[in-house]
Amino acid sequence: MELVNWAGNVRYRASTVHSPGSIVEAQQLIATLPRVRAVGTRHSFSTIADSPGGALISLAGMKMDLEIDEESATASFLGAHSYGAVAAELDARGWALENMGSLPHISVVGGTATGTHGSGDQNGILATAIRAIELITADGELRTVADDDPDLEAMAVGLGAFGVITRLTLAIQPSYRVRQDVYRDASWDTVLESFDEVMASAYSVCLIGRFESQTIGVTILKSVVAPGDDDAPLERFGGTWDPDPMPGEHHTVRAGRPGPWHERLPHFRPDYPPSVGGDELQSEYFVPRRHGVAAIEALRSMGDAIEPHLWATEIRTVSADALWASPAFERDSVCIGFTWKKHPEEVAALTTDVEEALEPFEPRPHWGKLFGSTDLKRRFPRLSEHLALAERYDPTGKFGSDLLTGLG
Numbered sequence: 001m002e003l004v005n006w007a008g009n010v011r012y013r014a015s016t017v018h019s020p021g022s023i024v025e026a027q028q029l030i031a032t033l034p035r036v037r038a039v040g041t042r043h044s045f046s047t048i049a050d051s052p053g054g055a056l057i058s059l060a061g062m063k064m065d066l067e068i069d070e071e072s073a074t075a076s077f078l079g080a081h082s083y084g085a086v087a088a089e090l091d092a093r094g095w096a097l098e099n100m101g102s103l104p105h106i107s108v109v110g111g112t113a114t115g116t117h118g119s120g121d122q123n124g125i126l127a128t129a130i131r132a133i134e135l136i137t138a139d140g141e142l143r144t145v146a147d148d149d150p151d152l153e154a155m156a157v158g159l160g161a162f163g164v165i166t167r168l169t170l171a172i173q174p175s176y177r178v179r180q181d182v183y184r185d186a187s188w189d190t191v192l193e194s195f196d197e198v199m200a201s202a203y204s205v206c207l208i209g210r211f212e213s214q215t216i217g218v219t220i221l222k223s224v225v226a227p228g229d230d231d232a233p234l235e236r237f238g239g240t241w242d243p244d245p246m247p248g249e250h251h252t253v254r255a256g257r258p259g260p261w262h263e264r265l266p267h268f269r270p271d272y273p274p275s276v277g278g279d280e281l282q283s284e285y286f287v288p289r290r291h292g293v294a295a296i297e298a299l300r301s302m303g304d305a306i307e308p309h310l311w312a313t314e315i316r317t318v319s320a321d322a323l324w325a326s327p328a329f330e331r332d333s334v335c336i337g338f339t340w341k342k343h344p345e346e347v348a349a350l351t352t353d354v355e356e357a358l359e360p361f362e363p364r365p366h367w368g369k370l371f372g373s374t375d376l377k378r379r380f381p382r383l384s385e386h387l388a389l390a391e392r393y394d395p396t397g398k399f400g401s402d403l404l405t406g407l408g
């Protein structure tokens with residue numbers, strides 16, 4: 001495995017990657033290595049997956065071994081597999097997850113560890129589906145933390161700090177079908193005037209566009225459908241329904257055509273490179289729902305400065321949760337994402353400006369994306385407890401990360 005992340009903006013300072021072929025082999029490695037950190041599919045833009053001066057460990061070569069418990073409606077499997085692979089296996093057996101992020105390429109364990117999310121007023125971040133975690137701790141022991149253990153609320157968005165997760169148990173539900181409808185060029189003013197109504201208008205809603213423009217490029221509504229329910233309203237929120245919104249083969253099927261949940265909830269297909277193929281940097285901030293419109297307006301007023309360096313912004317919503325390191329901890333949230341052009345210096349400078357502009361709205365950054373702020377203990381009320389608990393699991397800092405150490 002190359003020691004660089006997917007977008008190529010982070011060269012890991014770890015010296016090697018271990019890929020053990022069994023849990024026992026992984027336990028032995030972890031017990032003996034002085035410094036090691038689990039890595040997923042390397043899609044994070046931040047240095048969260050790095051282990052400077054140490055080693056990385058990937059369990060992706062081991063079998064998924066997915067087991068379904070129908071009575072508790074849970075599925076347990078090796079978490080290093082991608083959301084796409086796990087979702088296809090679940091769906092083939094008649095089951096589904098509540099939600100997915102925009103790309104199915106990421107590992108389930110790496111996605112949940114950073115607070116990855118999709119959209120939907122009633123949907124939590126992906127880690128809220130976790131019902132149990134099996135992990136190898138610093139001493140090489142295999143432990144299970146289930147939902148009757150208060151530590152689970154810390155470990156679900158674990159930031160790789162507690163150990164190397166082997167299996168995850170997630171809540172599942174019977175399979176369902178979803179359609180995606182794309183509305184073009186709704187005006188920002190119209191949408192922001194009725195923001196709550198727009199974001200509540202489907203199971204999952206996202207706005208993708210540019211701040212300097214008067215209109216939002218595309219509004220995507222992902223709706224759960226019943227059989228036969230396939231009519232599309234031709235206009236919504238002043239936007240025009242697009243009958244052929246397929247500018248790239250890498251997008252999942254749109255145009256209102258119903259399909260399995262896992263082929264509609266992500267924006268990207270698993271068999272193509274996602275987004276702009278890695279020619280990008282990303283950052284994202286969660287603000288409390290009540291500040292969402294004001295925060296977007298603040299960024300619109302910076303639109304001209306942002307414009308030369310931005311591919312697009314994406315705005316989504318998620319519901320509040322109880323997970324200590326979650327950016328949605330105890331706050332229904334509006335998530336404001338930036339897919340930047342690969343202009344590192346300009347993006348770094350704009351990140352400072354964006355964080356300053358968002359400051360009145362109590363922003364919490366996405367752990368897997370770029371951010372400048374280090375004073376995160378103020379923003380994440382249980383982060384100090386999270387780090388203290390991680391230290392109890394890992395007293396010598398074997399799973400340490402410069403990013404987390406930098407938080408003080």
Ligand SMILES: Cc1cc2nc3c(=O)[nH]c(=O)nc-3n(C[C@H](O)[C@H](O)[C@H](O)COP(=O)(O)OP(=O)(O)OC[C@H]3O[C@@H](n4cnc5c(N)ncnc54)[C@H](O)[C@@H]3O)c2cc1C
Binds near residue numbers: 108159
């Ligand atoms: C094109 C693109 C689109 C994206 N879209 C979204 C989106 O829609 N929503 C969103 O929220 N985010 C999105 N992201 C961000 C992405 O979801 C996160 O960065 C995610 O964490 C990446 O998962 P990964 O498997 O690549 O993990 P990595 O980046 O490899 O690792 C992330 C963290 O997981 C930990 N980890 C990995 N494996 C284990 C393990 N076995 N045990 C313990 N800890 C482990 C690592 O130590 C690290 O801390 C996007 C990223 C890209 C590149």
